[in-house]
Amino acid sequence: MEGIKKDKNMQNSFGKVMAYMKSHISDVAAYAGLILCVTVFSVTSGGRLWSSYNISVLLESVCVYMIVALGALFVYSMGYMDISVGSQMGVYCLLIILIVNATGSLILAFAVVLALTLLCGAFNGFVAVWLKLPSIVTSLFLMFVFGGLQMLIIESTGQNSISVNLSLSIMLEPWFILISIVIVAAVVFYFFNFTKLGKYTKSIGANELATAQCGVNTTKWKVIAYMVFGVCVAIGTMFLLARTGSAGKSTGSSYAMDVMLSLILGGMPLSGGMKSKVRSAIIGSFTYALLSNGLIISGVDINMVYIIKAAVFFIVVAISCREKGVFLPR
Amino acid sequence: MDNQTILVCKNIVKKFGPVNALNGVDFEVRRGEIRGLIGENGSGKSTLTSIMAGMQKATSGSMEYKGKVWNPDTMAYAQEQGVCMILQEAATIKGCTVAENIYAGRMSEFSRFGIISVRKMIKNAQELLDSFGIKNIKASDVVDRYSFEDRKMIEIVRAMSSEPEILIVDETTTALSFDARELFYGLIKKLTEKNKAVIFISHDMNEILEHCTDLTVLRDGDIIGHLNREEMNLPGAPEKIRFMMVGREIGDAYYRSDFDPSHENEIALEFENVSVGKIKDFSLKLHKGEIIGLGGLSGCGMRLIGRAAFGQEKLNGGKVMRNGNVIDSPLTAIRNGIGYISKDRDTEALILSASISENITLPSLDSLSEHTFIDPRKEKALVKKEVERYLIKCNSPRQTVSTLSGGNKQKVSFAKWTAKDSDVLIMDCPTRGVDIGVKQSMYAFIAQMKKDGKAILLISEELSELIGMADKILILKDFAVSKEFLRSADLSETDIIGYMI
Numbered sequence: 064m065e066g067i068k069k070d071k072n073m074q075n076s077f078g079k080v081m082a083y084m085k086s087h088i089s090d091v092a093a094y095a096g097l098i099l100c101v102t103v104f105s106v107t108s109g110g111r112l113w114s115s116y117n118i119s120v121l122l123e124s125v126c127v128y129m130i131v132a133l134g135a136l137f138v139y140s141m142g143y144m145d146i147s148v149g150s151q152m153g154v155y156c157l158l159i160i161l162i163v164n165a166t167g168s169l170i171l172a173f174a175v176v177l178a179l180t181l182l183c184g185a186f187n188g189f190v191a192v193w194l195k196l197p198s199i200v201t202s203l204f205l206m207f208v209f210g211g212l213q214m215l216i217i218e219s220t221g222q223n224s225i226s227v228n229l230s231l232s233i234m235l236e237p238w239f240i241l242i243s244i245v246i247v248a249a250v251v252f253y254f255f256n257f258t259k260l261g262k263y264t265k266s267i268g269a270n271e272l273a274t275a276q277c278g279v280n281t282t283k284w285k286v287i288a289y290m291v292f293g294v295c296v297a298i299g300t301m302f303l304l305a306r307t308g309s310a311g312k313s314t315g316s317s318y319a320m321d322v323m324l325s326l327i328l329g330g331m332p333l334s335g336g337m338k339s340k341v342r343s344a345i346i347g348s349f350t351y352a353l354l355s356n357g358l359i360i361s362g363v364d365i366n367m368v369y370i371i372k373a374a375v376f377f378i379v380v381a382i383s384c385r386e387k388g389v390f391l392p393r
Numbered sequence: 394m395d396n397q398t399i400l401v402c403k404n405i406v407k408k409f410g411p412v413n414a415l416n417g418v419d420f421e422v423r424r425g426e427i428r429g430l431i432g433e434n435g436s437g438k439s440t441l442t443s444i445m446a447g448m449q450k451a452t453s454g455s456m457e458y459k460g461k462v463w464n465p466d467t468m469a470y471a472q473e474q475g476v477c478m479i480l481q482e483a484a485t486i487k488g489c490t491v492a493e494n495i496y497a498g499r500m501s502e503f504s505r506f507g508i509i510s511v512r513k514m515i516k517n518a519q520e521l522l523d524s525f526g527i528k529n530i531k532a533s534d535v536v537d538r539y540s541f542e543d544r545k546m547i548e549i550v551r552a553m554s555s556e557p558e559i560l561i562v563d564e565t566t567t568a569l570s571f572d573a574r575e576l577f578y579g580l581i582k583k584l585t586e587k588n589k590a591v592i593f594i595s596h597d598m599n600e601i602l603e604h605c606t607d608l609t610v611l612r613d614g615d616i617i618g619h620l621n622r623e624e625m626n627l628p629g630a631p632e633k634i635r636f637m638m639v640g641r642e643i644g645d646a647y648y649r650s651d652f653d654p655s656h657e658n659e660i661a662l663e664f665e666n667v668s669v670g671k672i673k674d675f676s677l678k679l680h681k682g683e684i685i686g687l688g689g690l691s692g693c694g695m696r697l698i699g700r701a702a703f704g705q706e707k708l709n710g711g712k713v714m715r716n717g718n719v720i721d722s723p724l725t726a727i728r729n730g731i732g733y734i735s736k737d738r739d740t741e742a743l744i745l746s747a748s749i750s751e752n753i754t755l756p757s758l759d760s761l762s763e764h765t766f767i768d769p770r771k772e773k774a775l776v777k778k779e780v781e782r783y784l785i786k787c788n789s790p791r792q793t794v795s796t797l798s799g800g801n802k803q804k805v806s807f808a809k810w811t812a813k814d815s816d817v818l819i820m821d822c823p824t825r826g827v828d829i830g831v832k833q834s835m836y837a838f839i840a841q842m843k844k845d846g847k848a849i850l851l852i853s854e855e856l857s858e859l860i861g862m863a864d865k866i867l868i869l870k871d872f873a874v875s876k877e878f879l880r881s882a883d884l885s886e887t888d889i890i891g892y893m894i
Contacts, residue, residue, distance in 0.1 A: 096837075129842075210645060218462070257766055257767050257769070258762065258765045258766065258767060259758050259759065259762050259765070259767065262751070262755075262758055262767070263758070265747075266744055266747065266751070266755060267749055269744045269745075269746045270740070270743075270744040270745070270747075272741050272748075273740070273741055273742060273743060273744045273755075274744070274755065276703075276723055276733060276735060276741055276742070277723070277727070277755040277756040277809070278723045278724045278727030278756055278759070279724075279725070279755075280722075280724055336746055337744070337746050337747045337748070337749075337751065364463075372569060
């Protein structure tokens with residue numbers, strides 16, 4: 064008798080676990096993906112994954128993805144997107160190098176870049192609303208503008224790439240990176256969960272009309288969200304430059320898609336809305352960086368890395384996006 | 394009349410996870426009847442009919458149609474076999490012509506050697522529309538040109554043209570204009586004269602009592618009872634039906650019990666010669682503690698006035714004022730203590746994918762925010778108060794709104810504005826799609842708001858609601874006020890209806 068009862072209890076709690084898994088499938092998939100990457104690469108790399116050198120390399124790449132993805136969270140939670148960040152980051156790297164080399168002031172360089180990112184954010188947010196364009200159009204426009212600028216700047220130097228005459232190695236110290244990402248993540252966590260900014264951007268993503276009827280000036284908050292993203296892009300660019308030390312024609316170009324992939328791997332619905340979480344940016348950027356790094360140190364042919372990434376991406380999306388409704392951004 | 398049975402349902406059970414939507418229902422449809430189905434939201438009316446029409450499968454039980462086992466896999470198959478259902482939501486195909494919509498899935502009737510004669514199809518469709526007495530719809534037009542009501546009519550024509558044996562109508566009439574309703578009643582009457590059957594789902598008691606030949610009442614997935622025509626004609630039938638639906642006495646305290654139209658002198662909201670859309674020069678003073686009702690046929694412009702009061706429309710002239718401030722956007726409206734409950738509950742009033750808590754706090758975030766910080770404890774306290782006030786049925790305030798029943802959803806959209814402590818409330822059809830039990834409590838809340846000195850603009854398509862609740866009723870016709878009525882115990886729907894049409 065008691066045995067049966069116990070059995071039933073077991074079944075019940077098993078059912079509950081299954082129900083939880085089902086309703087949190089994208090979270091579960093995100094965690095599972097990260098754990099899978101860690102375990103698989105721990106084995107396939109023969110322990111090299113955990114070497115102190117590799118960990119510092121990993122941290123360097125994670126921190127750029129994560130800082131930019133944390134900013135992107137505000138934009139993507141509205142169901143909007145920005146595919147211009149990659150070429151923007153390329154141009155900013157070049158600008159920082161040119162300004163630092165000419166004046167020696169890193170702060171001035173950062174200030175200029177920050178001003179530009181804020182301007183681009185305002186442009187993306189405001190023009191999209193003003194001309195009633197989908198955000199992909201304005202960011203495509205910016206992508207081409209910055210892509211062109213990058214070419215023009217590098218051509219004008221007459222070199223294939225330019226290097227910065229200032230050591231940024233302090234930014235590559237693990238403790239510095241860790242402190243930086245903790246600060247950025249904490250600030251984003253605060254603004255995303257405990258202020259109007261995050262609550263409004265999620266609401267806009269879930270139902271813009273209903274949000275506007277609650278007295279929210281959606282245009283204003285879109286612009287703010289894009290500008291916050293801009294701040295994170297500026298910070299992320301500094302870390303990118305610290306890593307590369309130089310910049311050329313293709314610097315940064317892959318970042319727009321990398322950030323989007325990180326968010327998806329972290330379980331973020333690209334249609335935005337209430338299910339947007341800060342942890343998507345954090346988990347996703349770890350998974351994404353691990354994927355690139357792990358495959359290479361496991362001795363996979365570099366040409367195969369993209370194919371494998373594509374396969375992983377496909378599987379994660381297939382698992383986590385089975386829910387009804389739109390998944391793609393507007 | 395030949396009363397032979399056409400469809401039989403035996404012991405139909407439908408489970409959605411742990412929830413029983415139908416617990417073993419036996420149901421019969423006979424030729425020549427208009428069978429009303431009535432019950433509160435979630436009583437199982439739509440579930441039962443959608444199983445008959447092939448939209449979903451029963452968990453267990455069997456059906457027989459024209460003497461054979463009936464187990465349709467799709468709605469298209471059911472329709473082909475003569476069981477046709479018109480749904481609550483619009484189901485016309487965008488970008489196609491009216492004729493294409495009417496003959497969707499049946500175009501081969503007009504094809505020769507694989508080429509469809511569009512001209513012939515349009516001609517046939519037009520003849521069909523004409524034969525039904527629908528004059529304002531042209532078969533060659535693209536459906537997008539037509540209003541929701543007209544598209545609903547096109548759907549009805551489509552259903553009728555397939556000459557169904559059983560036509561199931563799921564709360565379609567709420568979407569129709571007055572003329573279209575009359576037309577529709579005529580059409581279903583004709584069907585029964587041809588010895589077909591109609592199943593008619595509605596929340597509107599008057600409509601059911603007037604047009605159905607038989608009535609079945611459902612509650613919580615069980616059939617509670619049947620009424621025939623004679624029983625429906627008895628005095629006291631509405632009370633009896635309500636009792637069957639709710640399972641308890643509704644009592645007399647349904648609407649406001651007092652007939653005192655007095656209010657405070659202070660003006661809460663003022664329209665000064667407002668021109669918006671086709672409305673010209675509309676003026677109105679809404680006082681504290683006053684309920685003003687706006688009535689009329691849908692499309693008469695009353696919704697526009699509600700939207701203008703909340704700053705959602707661009708005015709062509711005049712202004713909407715509150716406390717000396719011009720209301721020109723939802724933001725200024727809310728800052729001046731105005732709240733708006735939209736008729737489009739699921740698309741405008743609520744964020745379905747958000748939790749109860751997130752929905753209720755959204756308009757209040759501005760005032761909850763202190764130096765950017767929104768304290769979760771304050772949010773929680775605010776939500777708790779509202780959930781308790783309205784007795785919102787939920788496991789926790791973190792439950793997603795999309796999982797709630799219609800009545801509870803509507804409670805959430807009320808709660809948004811009481812949480813914000815709005816002094817002026819604009820309610821556009823606040824009890825639409827809400828069942829009697831919840832309706833009664835909504836009316837009690839509205840009456841309480843009046844006592845608390847709130848000003849209410851009540852826009853409604855139900856005259857009985859306006860008569861029961863408003864201090865003053867403005868009837869609109871063709872974008873102008875055709876008549877004003879003051880609250881009185883003698884006022885009846887027949888006094889008003891003439892000014893609407």
